[in-house]
Amino acid sequence: MRKMVDAGVRYVLFLSALASVFIVFLILLFTLREALPAFREIGLVPILTGTVWRPQQDQLGILSMVAGSILVTLGSVLLGVPLAMGGAIFLAEVAPPVVREVVRPAVELLAGIPSVVYGLFGMVVLVPAVRNTFSVPGNSGFNLLSASIVLAVMVLPTITNIAEDAIRAVPRDYKEGSLALGATRWQTIVRVTLPAARSGIIAAIILGVGRALGETMAMIMVIGNSIRMPGPLDSNPLTLFLSQARTLTGNIAVEIKYATGFHEDALFATGVVLFVLIMVVNGSARLLIQRGGRK
Amino acid sequence: MSDGAAGPKTMTREDATFATLVRLAPSREDARPRRKVGLARRQLVQKAAFGLLWLSGIAAVAILLSVVGYVVVQGAKVLNWEFLTTPPAGGLSASDVGGMSTTIVSTVYLVFWTIVIAGPLGVMAAIYLVEYAEEMEGRTGLIPVLVSVVRFGVEILAGVPSIIFGLFGYALFVSATALGWSFSLRSAAVTGACLVLPVIIRASEEAIKAVPRSYREASLALGATKWQTAWKVVLPAAAPGIITGIVLSVGRVISETAVFFVTFGGTVRAPDSVFDLTSPGRSMALHVYYLAMETRAFDKAMGTGAVLILTIILINLLMNVVSRRLASKLKGR
Numbered sequence: 131m132r133k134m135v136d137a138g139v140r141y142v143l144f145l146s147a148l149a150s151v152f153i154v155f156l157i158l159l160f161t162l163r164e165a166l167p168a169f170r171e172i173g174l175v176p177i178l179t180g181t182v183w184r185p186q187q188d189q190l191g192i193l194s195m196v197a198g199s200i201l202v203t204l205g206s207v208l209l210g211v212p213l214a215m216g217g218a219i220f221l222a223e224v225a226p227p228v229v230r231e232v233v234r235p236a237v238e239l240l241a242g243i244p245s246v247v248y249g250l251f252g253m254v255v256l257v258p259a260v261r262n263t264f265s266v267p268g269n270s271g272f273n274l275l276s277a278s279i280v281l282a283v284m285v286l287p288t289i290t291n292i293a294e295d296a297i298r299a300v301p302r303d304y305k306e307g308s309l310a311l312g313a314t315r316w317q318t319i320v321r322v323t324l325p326a327a328r329s330g331i332i333a334a335i336i337l338g339v340g341r342a343l344g345e346t347m348a349m350i351m352v353i354g355n356s357i358r359m360p361g362p363l364d365s366n367p368l369t370l371f372l373s374q375a376r377t378l379t380g381n382i383a384v385e386i387k388y389a390t391g392f393h394e395d396a397l398f399a400t401g402v403v404l405f406v407l408i409m410v411v412n413g414s415a416r417l418l419i420q421r422g423g424r425k
Numbered sequence: 426m427s428d429g430a431a432g433p434k435t436m437t438r439e440d441a442t443f444a445t446l447v448r449l450a451p452s453r454e455d456a457r458p459r460r461k462v463g464l465a466r467r468q469l470v471q472k473a474a475f476g477l478l479w480l481s482g483i484a485a486v487a488i489l490l491s492v493v494g495y496v497v498v499q500g501a502k503v504l505n506w507e508f509l510t511t512p513p514a515g516g517l518s519a520s521d522v523g524g525m526s527t528t529i530v531s532t533v534y535l536v537f538w539t540i541v542i543a544g545p546l547g548v549m550a551a552i553y554l555v556e557y558a559e560e561m562e563g564r565t566g567l568i569p570v571l572v573s574v575v576r577f578g579v580e581i582l583a584g585v586p587s588i589i590f591g592l593f594g595y596a597l598f599v600s601a602t603a604l605g606w607s608f609s610l611r612s613a614a615v616t617g618a619c620l621v622l623p624v625i626i627r628a629s630e631e632a633i634k635a636v637p638r639s640y641r642e643a644s645l646a647l648g649a650t651k652w653q654t655a656w657k658v659v660l661p662a663a664a665p666g667i668i669t670g671i672v673l674s675v676g677r678v679i680s681e682t683a684v685f686f687v688t689f690g691g692t693v694r695a696p697d698s699v700f701d702l703t704s705p706g707r708s709m710a711l712h713v714y715y716l717a718m719e720t721r722a723f724d725k726a727m728g729t730g731a732v733l734i735l736t737i738i739l740i741n742l743l744m745n746v747v748s749r750r751l752a753s754k755l756k757g758r
Contacts, residue, residue: 136650140557146549147558148571150626151578153619157589160596160603216481224478235741236486242737243492244680246713247730251492254499254723283488290485314464316471344586346683347714379588379683386595386687401592405585412584 161405164398171392177399183357183381185393192400194359198274198375199404201360202353203342205278205371206285211335213282214289218334221290222297223319241287249351252280257352266372268363272354275371280348285338292337296330297323329418336415340408346379355380378404493734500731503724509732513693513712525729527695531610531706532679534699535689538614539621539678544671546618547625548660550575551667554626555633556655583623590620591687599688608690611702616688620681621674628673632666633659665748672744676737682710691715709733 168177172190180191217237221230256279261271300323308318324331354374363369376384381400389397507524514523558572594616598606606612636659644654660667690705693712697704707715709729716726 132650132653136652139652140553143549143553143557144568146546147553147575149546149550150582150622151571151575153622154578154581154585156597157585157593157619160593161589164596213481213484216478217485220478220482224475225482229482233482233486236489239493239738239741240485240489242676242680242741243489244682244710244713244730244733244737246680246682246710246717247496247734248492250713250717250723250726250730251496253717254727255495283492286485286488314467314471316474317467320474340584344588346586346588347686351714351717379586382588382592383683383686386592398592398596401589405589408584408586409581416580 161398161401164395165402166395167392168395168399169402178403181359185385185389185396188392190396190399192378192381192403194357195376195378195381195400196403197360198353199343199377199379199407201370201375202274202277202281202349202377203339205274206281206342207335207339209278210282210285210338211289214286214334214338215293215331217286217290218293218297218331219319219324222294223315223323237287237290240283241291245284245345245348246351248280248284249348252276252348252352256280260372264369264372266363266369269369269372270354270374272352272374273372274353274360274375277349277353277375277377278371280352281342281345284345284348285342288341289334289338292334293327293331296327296334299330300326329421333415333418336411336418340411340415343404343408343411344379346377346383349377350380350383353377353380355384378407493738496727496734497731499724499727500729503728504731508725508728512695525709525712525725525732527693528707528709528712528729529732530695531689532708532710534610534696534706535613535617535685535708536675536678537699538610538702539617540671540674542614542618543622543625543674547622547670548629548667550579550622551626551629551633552655552660554630556651556659579623579626582619583627587620587681587683588687590616591684594619594684594688606703608688608692608705609703610689610696610706613685613689613706614702616684617678617681620684621677624674624677625667625670628670629663629667632663632670635666636662669744669748672740672747676740679708679733679736679740680710682708682714685711686714709736 168190172188177190177192178196179193180189181193182189182191183194217233221233221237225233256276257271259271260273260276260279261269264275304322304326305318308322309315313321353376355376356374357376358374360370360373360375363372378400382397382404385393386397509524509529510526511524512527513525554572554575558575594612597603598612598615599608601607640658640662641654644658645651649657685708689708689711691707691711692705693707694704695706696702710733713726713729713733716722716729
């Protein structure tokens with residue numbers, strides 16, 4: 131009797147383990163199935179390279195959304211990575227235990243704050259601040275810069291946590307060897323610890339990028355959601371970041387609830403592009419982590 | 426790790442240590458005579474650098490305090506018992522009147538169902554992956570291949586952005602072309618369960634892996650079957666980690682917006698009861714979004730946001746306390 135229960139349970143457990151694969155399969159199936167008409171009628175290349183998004187008139191260019199997603203991710207990396215790396219090195223190598231006990235939970239809580247709250251904070255505090263700081267015609271405050279700042283804070287915990295782990299995983303003997311040779315702690319960090327943790331740190335940044343590309347609600351709330359291609363507002367090319375934009379994620383969320391027919395297919399096509407983009411990014415991080423682990 | 430030089434992959438750790446030290450340390454020193462970079466100077470550089478590191482550590486705390494502080498202080502202006510207990514009035518566009526009571530109720534229902542669905546499924550999957558899949562290692566055949574596919578699947582699922590889950594839920598559950606459940610508690614709960622499943626599987630897997638081998642061996646030696654061992658010995662020992670994973674998922678569901686934006690609907694009226702699975706609703710996070718984007722009622726949005734943040738902080742605290750208490754209790758046994 132006990133043997134029979136044991137055998138039965140094994141299959142039930144096996145089936146529950148299969149559930150996650152089944153879900154992945156369903157996600158792929160349904161997203162691709164709905165997206166297929168768009169890809170078949172318009173073609174992959176025109177969708178990826180077109181700059182005009184008018185789904186009602188069968189114009190499905192999402193290049194401006196791809197550009198929006200990439201630019202805001204780039205901005206968040208530029209702003210967030212130095213801070214996140216500083217935080218990671220601080221937590222792993224410099225902070226006294228008491229301070230670490232304060233900073234680490236703070237970083238964890240940053241990861242737990244809902245994205246709508248970041249979006250709300252961005253709308254109420256950041257957007258007016260960005261609007262008033264840069265008096266360029268056409269700068270509404272709802273733009274790539276505000277979105278990049280919000281996103282930088284959102285990816286900060288991801289990068290800090292993984293990079294800290296990578297730095298901690300550097301064997302003690304590396305550091306001791308360096309210190310024994312008379313290097314200061316800072317020299318040891320810069321020339322021994324960080325290079326040794328390099329693949330983990332790069333993986334942390336790439337995973338941060340994946341997180342940034344997938345963020346939806348906070349982006350809708352601060353980026354302006356214009357379907358036009360982002361571009362500089364005046365002769366200074368840096369005003370590009372004061373331009374409104376729309377992300378791939380935002381494109382889906384803003385329009386899906388009222389889209390029908392071909393328009394809906396177009397949004398699923400946007401989802402497929404986003405999915406592939408994120409899988410490539412996450413996959414490369416995974417490769418790096420595995421390569422780092424093997425050494 | 427070395428840039429151009431085709432470093433042999435069989436390098437031992439000691440070799441790597443040595444190579445790193447040799448490559449990195451002396452080359453720079455050779456460029457400048459050693460005397461010039463005196464200890465005092467190097468220590469000065471270190472002080473400056475450490476100063477910056479301290480600043481970034483402090484910045485993380487400062488960012489947290491300013492976001493949380495701002496939302497809570499602004500939210501406190503509208504927060505009172507009445508705000509918590511009156512439903513939002515009006516329709517989609519006029520919900521700047523009234524409070525947030527129905528959104529709390531909807532959130533609770535949503536959390537309940539996502540965990541009821543994803544919790545057992547995730548824990549059972551984790552038991553299989555740790556306790557049963559191990560014996561497949563090195564074997565060939567269909568099941569071992571499936572096991573590695575499952576691991577890969579969990580990996581992928583954990584990286585899928587939430588709006589893709591939303592899109593999938595919309596296509597499979599909401600849309601009339603498939604199941605046709607429209608915007609409802611059941612559409613939202615099942616999609617939400619898919620979202621948190623990898624979180625629960627991973628946390629449970631870690632927790633089950635951490636149970637010492639000797640526990641299992643002792644149980645098996647007493648004649649218990651594999652399942653009896655897993656159910657009566659391994660699971661209780663892994664409980665703190667599993668509960669932590671589940672509480673983490675509760676937090677995830679409470680803060681998730683994108684998925685429920687496209688599956689839960691957004692009506693201010695809550696489902697009649699937790700079993701009213703076919704009614705749409707609006708979670709607290711969704712309420713913040715609608716208030717900010719549709720009605721521009723920023724004061725109420727801040728109030729709801731404050732409740733949301735305080736709930737998340739409470740959950741984090743609870744998680745720490747529970748896992749610590751359970752861990753110490755088990756250790757004491």
